[in-house]
Amino acid sequence: MSNYNRQKIVDSVPQKGFFGHPKGLFTLFFTEFWERFSYYGMRAILVYYMYYEVSKGGLGLDENLALSIMSIYGSLVYMSGIIGGWLADRIFGTSKAVFYGGILIMLGHIVLAIPGSVAMFFVSMVLIVLGTGMLKPNVSTVVGEMYSETDERRDAGFTIFYMGINAGAFLSPLIVGSVMDYSFHLGFGIAAVGMFLGLVMFVLTKKKNLGLAGTTIPNPLSKAEKKKTFTFIGLGVVVLAVLCAVLIPMGVLTFASFINIVTFLGILIPTIYFVVMYRSPKTTTVERSRIIAYIPLFIAAVMFWSIQEQGSTILASYADKRTQLDWMGIHISPAWFQSLNPLFIIVFAPVFAGLWMKLGKRQPTVPQKFSLSLLFAGLSFLVILIPAYLGGTDSLVSPMWLVLSYLIVVFGELCMSPVGLSATTKLAPAAFSAQTMSLWFLASAAAQALNAQVVKFYSPENEMAYFGSIGGAAIVLSIILFALAPKIQGLMKGIR
Template sequence: MTDSNKQKIVESVPQRGFFGHPKGLFTLFFTEFWERFSYYGMKAILVYYMYYELSRGGLGMEESTALAIMSIYGSLVYMSGVIGGWLADRIFGASKAVFYGGIFIMLGHIALAIPGSIFLFFVSMVLIVLGTGLLKPNVSSVVGELYSEHDQRRDAGFSLFYMAINLGSFIAPLIVGTTGLNYNFHLGFGIAAVGMFLGLIIFTCTRKNLGLAGTFVPSPLSPAERKKVFLIIGIGAVLLAVVVAITIPLGLLTFDSLIVTVGILGMLIPTIYFIVMFRSPRTTSVERSRLMAYIPLFIAAVMFWAIQEQGSTILANYADKRTQLDFAGIHISPAWFQSLNPLFIITFAPVFAWVWMKLDKRQPTIPKKFAMGLLFAGLSFLVILLPAYVGGEDSLVNPLWLVLSYFIVVLGELCLSPVGLSATTKLAPSAFSAQTMSLWFLSNAAAQAINAQIVKFYSPATEMAYFGVIGGVAILLSIVLFSFSSKIQGYMKGIQ
């Protein structure tokens, strides 16, 4: 997108109207709130739905398989952002991508809400993966378009936007989780569908607040290119259907082979993306330098998300199987622990936003903030291994240990995630603005693809080694990143 178009967008958006931020932030705040409510409500009960017995309303899968599928699901959700970013950059713009994505997500939750076979489960996976790929990277990209490149409110604006994500994520496990585990899984999934429907209504009714944000197509296809792309997509879809139809009966396409395939794609796709953007003639020399700075940040993000995302897999299982759920006179639903992460973010995101604004130009550089995030992530895993060390692998663990682990990783998340969103919009080549945001979410996809390979090594007998090794690697990487932070900052060419 040209600088003149960026300026036109900023001028079209009312710059005051939502806590001192552009008025369009209101629209994106509440659209994202309801989308995250639907997604994290579903996510809070999905792993239990997979491995609970049929008599308890579940699908009766083995725990290790359910944990791996959960990671694969998460990886594909973020991997699909590549498609959503490309469609926004080349065909219909970010605003339409958000709207279409919300429709797919709602239909996916409706499929889960219908009692039936495992077939509907996989149908819902496809719909939610495609919908989130369209919506998630593009709604964040539109947030970036509300601000000029040097607007000091940008980081604080992303922190407020990040709070919307976590408000929805906090409420959802309490409502959907309680309904799904105490009454009926399908009723819980139905509530998630209603949440996405409300998000679509808000986005449609208040879209005028966005001005021109999300309406420009940064690098549109020519009519001839568009015809060629649609032909390739059609042929690819047919070939994929044929391959699936052949390999499943032959036993070649199994959960294990799918896990390996997604693991490879999780690392291969971002690598290809970096190469394509770096070598593109539409990328300037300054933008190439900024991409070089982005690579170590991306690697750090992968390590961070590999730990943080296990809150909905390994730690969810830990809450269900290893935690004392009768505490202080109440019975705790294991799904409620999924509300801890967003609760702490809601509480401390304004504090971090205030600190960054107060420090202004004296705040830590982007690489140093990433290093701080990794340090806290590593410590969160070292904390959770202590109960097994003290009480053994057979005893039930005080739930406060889980609370502490979630709290520590949140401190890291507030150092890394909203800052990473903001840094991505700053460091992105102009011709790949939405696609670079997709690349940021690929760090999460790569992390969960890795998690799908390693969750099989977790058990109560191995949990000390499991948490210790992963936590130790994160702390070591944070030290390395901090040591090279000045050099990385130099490659950013003036971006702070």
């Protein structure tokens, strides 16, 4: 997109309205607030819905299988962002991608809200994965289009937008978790209503507040390309449907084999990205050095997100089965613990931002911050060992141990997530800037694809070995990364 077109989009957006920011930030703030309310509300109770007995309103799946499916679901959500970004860039623009994505998410939650079979459950998962992949990356792009590249409000605008994400993620598990014991389907229905409200907010205010933001197609397909692309997609869907129709009854395509396929893709796709970028003639010598520096950071990110994302799988099960839920006269829903992560981010993000500002040039380098994030992640798992060591694996533990674990891993997230986003934009080869950002999100996809295999080994009986080995591995990797930090910093060629 030329600088002229960028400025034309900026000029079309009313620039004063929402806390001194473009009016469109109001539209996108509440659209994303309700989308995250919808997503995290559904996610807070999904694993329980899968493994609770049918008599309790669940699907009655094996618990380890449910934990693996939950991890695969998270991995596919991040992978689908590549599809959503491509559709927005080549076919219908980011604004329409946000709208269509929201509709798919809402339909997915409506399907979940209707009592049905395991087959209907997977239909809902397909709808939500595709919808989130279309909405999630593109709504952030629209935020960026409202500001000129030199606008000093830009970072503050994204910070306000980020608060909307976490506010929705904080409230929804509290509300949806409160009705979980009464009806899972009512909880999913509340999530559907949340997405509906987000869509209504978007449709009613986008014309007045967003101007041309999100309407431009950066690299549209030609008529010939469209015909070829749609033919290819159509054939792909038909072939996939035929394969499923044949392989599922034969017992070849099972839950286990599908989980293995996604795990393989979670590792293969980012590997291909690295190879293509490194070998491209468009990549300079300096950029190749930075790609080499990025690889250990990517591996560290996979390890970190592998632990952090177990908050909605292993720690969710731990909250349900190993935690004292009647505490100080309050009955705690196990889903409420899912609100801790966004709550702690809202509270401590300004503290960490202020700390880095105060340290200035004395602050840790990017590799050192990544090593700190791994240290915190490892400690968050080792903390869970203490109540098991003191009281055994048969007694219920105080919920404060879980609170402490979530708090410690958030410290790691604040050393990893914003720093990783910033480092990715700086280290990306010029010819692959957008794709390198996709690669950063694929670290989460790879982590959860890996988790789909790892969570199979968890049980209350071996929890000390489980938490101890994973937490210990993260700390060892943290020490190795810290030792290699000067070498990695040198390969970054002036980027700090």
